[in-house]
Amino acid sequence: MKTKSLRPTTVLLMLCVATPLFVPACRSTVTPPTIPELPLEGPEASPTKTEPPTEISNIPDLQPATPIKESIPRIFPESLIGSPDKELASRRLEYNTMISSRPTESPLAAGWQYRNTRQGQIVGFEFSNHGGNRILPPRRDAIKNQFFTRDFQFRFDERARQDIHLLVADWAPSRDRQFRLSELMNSLMHFFPRNYLPAIVNFKNRNFVTLPTGEEVEFDAKTGEILAGVLSEAPVDLNPDRAVRQFPAVYYLGKGVIVRANARGSDPRIGTTATITTGSPLQNCEKGIECNRCQVPSRELWDQTGAVRFKFSTDEEFDRYLLARCAFGLPKSGLEFRIAATLR
Numbered sequence: 001m002k003t004k005s006l007r008p009t010t011v012l013l014m015l016c017v018a019t020p021l022f023v024p025a026c027r028s029t030v031t032p033p034t035i036p037e038l039p040l041e042g043p044e045a046s047p048t049k050t051e052p053p054t055e056i057s058n059i060p061d062l063q064p065a066t067p068i069k070e071s072i073p074r075i076f077p078e079s080l081i082g083s084p085d086k087e088l089a090s091r092r093l094e095y096n097t098m099i100s101s102r103p104t105e106s107p108l109a110a111g112w113q114y115r116n117t118r119q120g121q122i123v124g125f126e127f128s129n130h131g132g133n134r135i136l137p138p139r140r141d142a143i144k145n146q147f148f149t150r151d152f153q154f155r156f157d158e159r160a161r162q163d164i165h166l167l168v169a170d171w172a173p174s175r176d177r178q179f180r181l182s183e184l185m186n187s188l189m190h191f192f193p194r195n196y197l198p199a200i201v202n203f204k205n206r207n208f209v210t211l212p213t214g215e216e217v218e219f220d221a222k223t224g225e226i227l228a229g230v231l232s233e234a235p236v237d238l239n240p241d242r243a244v245r246q247f248p249a250v251y252y253l254g255k256g257v258i259v260r261a262n263a264r265g266s267d268p269r270i271g272t273t274a275t276i277t278t279g280s281p282l283q284n285c286e287k288g289i290e291c292n293r294c295q296v297p298s299r300e301l302w303d304q305t306g307a308v309r310f311k312f313s314t315d316e317e318f319d320r321y322l323l324a325r326c327a328f329g330l331p332k333s334g335l336e337f338r339i340a341a342t343l344r
Contacts, residue, residue: 093307129224182265193337230254
């Protein structure tokens with residue numbers, strides 16, 4: 001009897017029917033191996049596209065670019081940024097300074113006035129907003145006895161660290177429409193840390209002021225309005241009733257510490273209360289929520305007779321006072337009283 005041989009596929013099929021759970025090759029779906037496609041050769045081959053090399057300049061920068069401040073030429077003495085010459089100012093008040101005008105190169109800029117001694121030392125500068133803008137709509141007109149202004153006076157007597165300050169004064173008429181010194185709304189501010197003497201420079205129709213902290217404020221060189229930086233402002237309060245009129249709405253938005261005192265028609269440093277704030281105050285600070293702010297009698301900060309000087313000539317002394325009185329101190333960078341500020 002002749003035995004008929006079975007094909008290998010028939011044997012495999014019989015095994016799959018008998019033992020479907022133990023023979024992996026019996027799965028109904030078999031994934032064929034992936035064979036990489038080889039490029040055709042000869043006349044049927046399609047031409048290969050070659051991408052041009054990407055230039056380095058076209059590669060997008062994944063890191064956000066840090067804005068670089070444009071350098072400003074500083075040719076006037078009051079434009080140079082420098083440290084105070086000494087710590088203490090004398091207790092004697094000397095009337096030995098003269099005020100001169102500094103014109104600017106641009107016809108659209110009003111310039112500023114600088115204060116210097118007979119020895120040629122610059123000890124301050126000042127400028128004003130004379131109205132006709134969003135901060136002060138009425139326009140100053142001395143002939144008509146209309147002295148609408150907001151004055152900014154930066155002072156650093158004897159170029160000492162002790163008494164560097166800014167005085168802001170709003171001029172508004174009284175009920176009888178007369179302008180009197182007793183109607184002035186005065187705010188005096190000290191900025192900490194005091195690493196630099198204030199400086200001012202004109203560039204592209206703007207006046208750039210450097211504060212003692214190293215932070216910067218931009219003013220419109222023509223109108224005197226604050227445009228940008230760590231100070232902001234709101235319009236002058238022209239209420240004829242000085243009892244309800246608000247003090248200059250000029251606010252500090254920087255990272256340092258500010259001491260501020262206000263007074264109507266008198267020196268804010270005498271017989272008042274000063275407010276000390278660190279950093280930018282919260283919007284609800286007036287509602288009693290903790291916001292690194294404290295109030296102290298002005299006699300704790302300024303001499304009340306003679307040359308009214310700030311009592312703390314060094315930042316180390318004032319820092320110790322703040323820690324004991326207000327439970328916060330001056331900002332530090334390492335071991336120095338300093339905040340991050342880019343000077344130019």
